[in-house]
Amino acid sequence: MSVLKDTATVNEDDANLLVLIIDTNPLIWTRSAKSTGLSLKEALRHLLVFINAHLALKHDNEVAVIASHVDVSKFLFPIPTPPRLSEDTDQVVDSNLYQRFKVVNDQVIGNMKDLFEDITTLNSYPDKASSMIAGALSMALCYINRIMRADEIGHIKPRILIISISPDSPYQYISIMNCIFSAQKLGIPIDVCKVHGEDTVFLKQAAHITGGRYLKLQIPQGFLQFLMITFLPDRFTRNYQCLPGEEKVDFSASCFCHKKMIDIGYVCSVCLSIFCHPLEQCSTCRTNLILASVNECGLKLVNGIKKLDKAKGRESGGST
Amino acid sequence: MSKQHKQAEEYIDIDDEIQTTAQQTGYAWEEEYKRSWDVLQEDEDGSLKRTVENLQHRMKRKKLFRDTSTIRRGIIRHIFLIIDLSEAMMEKDLRPSRLELTLSYAEQFILEYFDQNPISQLGIIVTRGGIAEKLTDLTGNPMDNIRVLKNKKNTDTDGEPSLQNSLEMARSTLIHVPAHGSREILIIMGSLTTCDPGDIYDTIDSLVKENIRVSVVGLAAEVQICKHMCKKTKGIYGVVLNEVHFKDLLFEIIPPPPVSVAQSKAELVIMGFPSSVTDSMPSLCACHSKPTTNGYICARCNSKICDLPTDCPVCELTLVSSPHLARSYHHLFPIDNFVEVPWNSAFTTHCFSCQMPFPNATTSLLGTRVVTETSGRYKCNKCNQHFCIDCDVFVHEVIHNCPGCLATTLSIK
Numbered sequence: 232m233s234v235l236k237d238t239a240t241v242n243e244d245d246a247n248l249l250v251l252i253i254d255t256n257p258l259i260w261t262r263s264a265k266s267t268g269l270s271l272k273e274a275l276r277h278l279l280v281f282i283n284a285h286l287a288l289k290h291d292n293e294v295a296v297i298a299s300h301v302d303v304s305k306f307l308f309p310i311p312t313p314p315r316l317s318e319d320t321d322q323v324v325d326s327n328l329y330q331r332f333k334v335v336n337d338q339v340i341g342n343m344k345d346l347f348e349d350i351t352t353l354n355s356y357p358d359k360a361s362s363m364i365a366g367a368l369s370m371a372l373c374y375i376n377r378i379m380r381a382d383e384i385g386h387i388k389p390r391i392l393i394i395s396i397s398p399d400s401p402y403q404y405i406s407i408m409n410c411i412f413s414a415q416k417l418g419i420p421i422d423v424c425k426v427h428g429e430d431t432v433f434l435k436q437a438a439h440i441t442g443g444r445y446l447k448l449q450i451p452q453g454f455l456q457f458l459m460i461t462f463l464p465d466r467f468t469r470n471y472q473c474l475p476g477e478e479k480v481d482f483s484a485s486c487f488c489h490k491k492m493i494d495i496g497y498v499c500s501v502c503l504s505i506f507c508h509p510l511e512q513c514s515t516c517r518t519n520l521i522l523a524s525v526n527e528c529g530l531k532l533v534n535g536i537k538k539l540d541k542a543k544g545r546e547s548g549g550s551t
Numbered sequence: 552m553s554k555q556h557k558q559a560e561e562y563i564d565i566d567d568e569i570q571t572t573a574q575q576t577g578y579a580w581e582e583e584y585k586r587s588w589d590v591l592q593e594d595e596d597g598s599l600k601r602t603v604e605n606l607q608h609r610m611k612r613k614k615l616f617r618d619t620s621t622i623r624r625g626i627i628r629h630i631f632l633i634i635d636l637s638e639a640m641m642e643k644d645l646r647p648s649r650l651e652l653t654l655s656y657a658e659q660f661i662l663e664y665f666d667q668n669p670i671s672q673l674g675i676i677v678t679r680g681g682i683a684e685k686l687t688d689l690t691g692n693p694m695d696n697i698r699v700l701k702n703k704k705n706t707d708t709d710g711e712p713s714l715q716n717s718l719e720m721a722r723s724t725l726i727h728v729p730a731h732g733s734r735e736i737l738i739i740m741g742s743l744t745t746c747d748p749g750d751i752y753d754t755i756d757s758l759v760k761e762n763i764r765v766s767v768v769g770l771a772a773e774v775q776i777c778k779h780m781c782k783k784t785k786g787i788y789g790v791v792l793n794e795v796h797f798k799d800l801l802f803e804i805i806p807p808p809p810v811s812v813a814q815s816k817a818e819l820v821i822m823g824f825p826s827s828v829t830d831s832m833p834s835l836c837a838c839h840s841k842p843t844t845n846g847y848i849c850a851r852c853n854s855k856i857c858d859l860p861t862d863c864p865v866c867e868l869t870l871v872s873s874p875h876l877a878r879s880y881h882h883l884f885p886i887d888n889f890v891e892v893p894w895n896s897a898f899t900t901h902c903f904s905c906q907m908p909f910p911n912a913t914t915s916l917l918g919t920r921v922v923t924e925t926s927g928r929y930k931c932n933k934c935n936q937h938f939c940i941d942c943d944v945f946v947h948e949v950i951h952n953c954p955g956c957l958a959t960t961l962s963i964k
C-alpha cells in the first residue's frame with residue numbers, strides 16, 4: 232500500500248501505465264454511427280493509433296485495454312494466453328511495423344471480435360442502455376494494483392482513461408463511487424472521454440474527484456486529435472499544461488423516492504438514504520424513524536431563520 | 552509488566568476473573584517454546600521459497616477475515632480523542648518517543664477517520680498536570696484538528712494525566728450530541744497512573760448511562776481501571792506491543808462500530824446539499840470571515856461556506872455533498888469474504904481481475920508431491936469467479952466491490 236501512495240509525485244522519466252476502458256455497447260455505437268458518423272470500427276482505428284502513440288512516447292510505457300460491454304467486462308489486452316497471436320500474426324511479419332504495436336493492435340482487434348461474436352448473453356442483461364463500467368473500473372484498479380505491487384521503486388505511474396458512450400446506470404452508482412474513492416485514495420487519475428450522448432454525471436464526478444480530465448467530444452471526426460491533445464500527455468506533462476476553465480460538476484443529490492433534485496433533504500441516519508419529505512419508515516432499510524427529531528430540526532429551522540433574519544437585519548442596517 | 556492495582560480491595564472479584572483467563576492462555580513467558588524453524592521445510596530443490604510463500608500467504612489471509620454480515624452501524628459518529636501528555640509519554644520505548652509516535656499516528660488516524668467517516672465529527676482533548684484541556688471542539692474538518700496537534704505549545708508534557716477530568720470534559724460535550732449519532736471516546740494512554748479528583752467509578756457509570764463508548768490504547772502495560780472502563784462501555788482495550796501494533800490498534804477504531812437497535816435511535820436528519828459558487832469578486836465566508844472567491848452556498852440561509860462537509864455556522868444545518876454520503880455506503884453493504892478454492896476444483900488459469908497467472912497443479916506435483924497447501928485461488932460465492940490473494944485483499948480493503956459480480960451478468964438478476 233505504501234508503494235501505491237507515492238504515485239502522487241511524478242517525475243519526468245517515470246513510465247506510464249495507461250488503462251484504457253472502452254465502452255463497447257453495440258446498441259449505442261450503432262446510434263452514434265447513425266447520428267454522428269463515428270462508428271465503433273472507426274473509433275477503434277483512432278484508439279489504436281492513440282495507443283501506439285502512447286507506447287511510442289517512452290519505451291517502458293505500458294498499456295492495458297478493457298472492454299466494458301453490455302453484459303460483461305473483459306480484458307482485451309494483455310491477456311495471459313493469447314491464442315490468436317500464434318494463429319494469425321506469426322505468418323505475416325510486417326517489417327515496416329514496430330512489433331509491439333502489431334501485437335497490441337492484433338490482440339485488441341482479435342479479442343474485440345471474439346467479444347462481439349459471443350452474443351449469447353446479450354439478451355439476459357436487464358439494463359441494455361448501459362455497460363458494465365463499474366466492473367471494468369474495478370478490474371482496472373486490480374490490474375493497476377498488481378502492476379504497482381510488482382514495481383518496487385514506484386517508477387510506474389498509472390492512469391485510467393474511459394471512452395464512454397452509454398448513459399449512467401443507476402444500478403451501478405454505489406459501485407462506481409467505491410471505485411472513484413479507491414482511485415482517489417491511490418492517487419490514480421481517471422480521465423473520461425464522452426463520445427456520444429449526454430454528459431454522464433457519475434463519470435464527470437469521477438474525473439473531478441480523482442483529478443482527471445473530462446472531455447465531451449464535440450467533433451466526432453476529430454476523435455483522434457482530441458485524444459492526442461487532451462489525454463496523451465502523461466501526468467508529469469500535465470503539471471505544465473493550462474486547461475480551459477473548469478466545468479461545473481454537479482454534486483447535487485436526488486431523493487430516493489422520486490429522483491427529484493433537492494437542496495435540502497431528509498437523511499435516514501441508519502442507511503443514509505435521502506428523501507424529499509419526512510417518512511415514518513425508511514423505505515430502504517425498513518427502520519422506523521422518529522419524526523420527533525424532524526420536529527426538533529424544524530425547531531432548529533425556525534431558530535435558524537430567526538438568526539438569519541437578525542443577521543440580515545444587521546447586514547442591511549450596516550450597509551445602507 | 553505488573554498490573555496496576557488501584558483501590559485493590561474493590562477489585563478482588565474482577566482480579567480473580569483475570570487470573571483465570573490468564574491461566575487458560577498463559578503468560579507469554581510460560582508458554583511452551585515454539586520451534587518456529589520446524590515449520591520450514593525444504594522442497595525437492597532444497598529451496599525454501601515455496602514454504603516462505605506459503606507463510607506469507609497465510610499471513611495475508613489472516614488479516615482478511617472480517618465480519619461481513621449487514622449489521623447496523625453508527626455511521627454518523629462523534630468521537631473525542633483524548634491524548635495523554637503526562638511525563639510518561641517522554642519514554643523512548645517506542646521510537647522515536649511515545650509522544651512523537653502518538654502525534655504522528657494521531658494525525659494519520661484523523662485523516663483516515665475522516666476519509667472513512669466523512670459526515671462524522673472529531674474533537675481533541677489533552678490531559679497533563681492533573682487537568683484536562685480541550686484543544687478542539689467536535690468538528691468535521693480534519694485540518695482544524697491536525698493544525699492544533701502541529702502546534703508545539705499544545706503538546707508539551709507535564710506531570711500526571713487525569714483520566715476522570717478528561718472523561719468528564721468529553722462527556723459534557725458528547726451528551727449534547729443528537730441521539731442518531733454514536734458517542735465515542737478514544738484514549739491514548741502512556742501513563743500507568745491517573746490523578747483524579749473524585750470517584751472515577753461514578754464517571755464510568757455516567758458514561759455507560761449516556762451510551763458513550765470508551766476505547767483505550769495503552770502504551771505501557773495493562774491498567775485495570777482502563778480495562779474495566781472499556782468492558783463496561785463496550786469499547787476496545789489494547790496495549791501496544793510495538794510500533795506497528797500501535798497503529799493497528801488505533802486504526803481498529805476507524806470502521807464505524809456496530810450499534811444495537813436499542814442503543815441509538817434512528818432518526819431523519821435534515822441535511823443541506825449546497826451548490827458551489829465561483830465569484831469574480833471575493834466575498835467573506837461565514838465560517839472563517841475570510842475573503843474567498845470559491846465556496847458553497849447554504850441551501851437554507853444562503854450564507855457562504857468554504858468547505859464541505861460542515862454545519863452551517865449561521866443556521867446549523869448539516870451541509871454535505873452527495874459523494875460524502877456515498878463514501879459511507881461501503882460500510883453498509885460490505886462484500887462477502889472470498890473462500891479458498893481447493894486444488895481439485897482449481898481449473899482456472901489466471902486471476903479474473905488482474906490476469907495474474909495462477910500456480911498450476913501439475914507443476915507443483917513434481918516428484919515427491921510437494922504441493923503448496925493452497926491453490927492460490929479464492930472464489931466469490933456470488934459470481935464464482937476466482938481471484939488471487941492480492942486481489943482478494945485489495946478488493947476487501949480498498950475497492951469494496953467484487954469485480955466478478957460487477958463484470959458479469961449472472962449476479963445482477
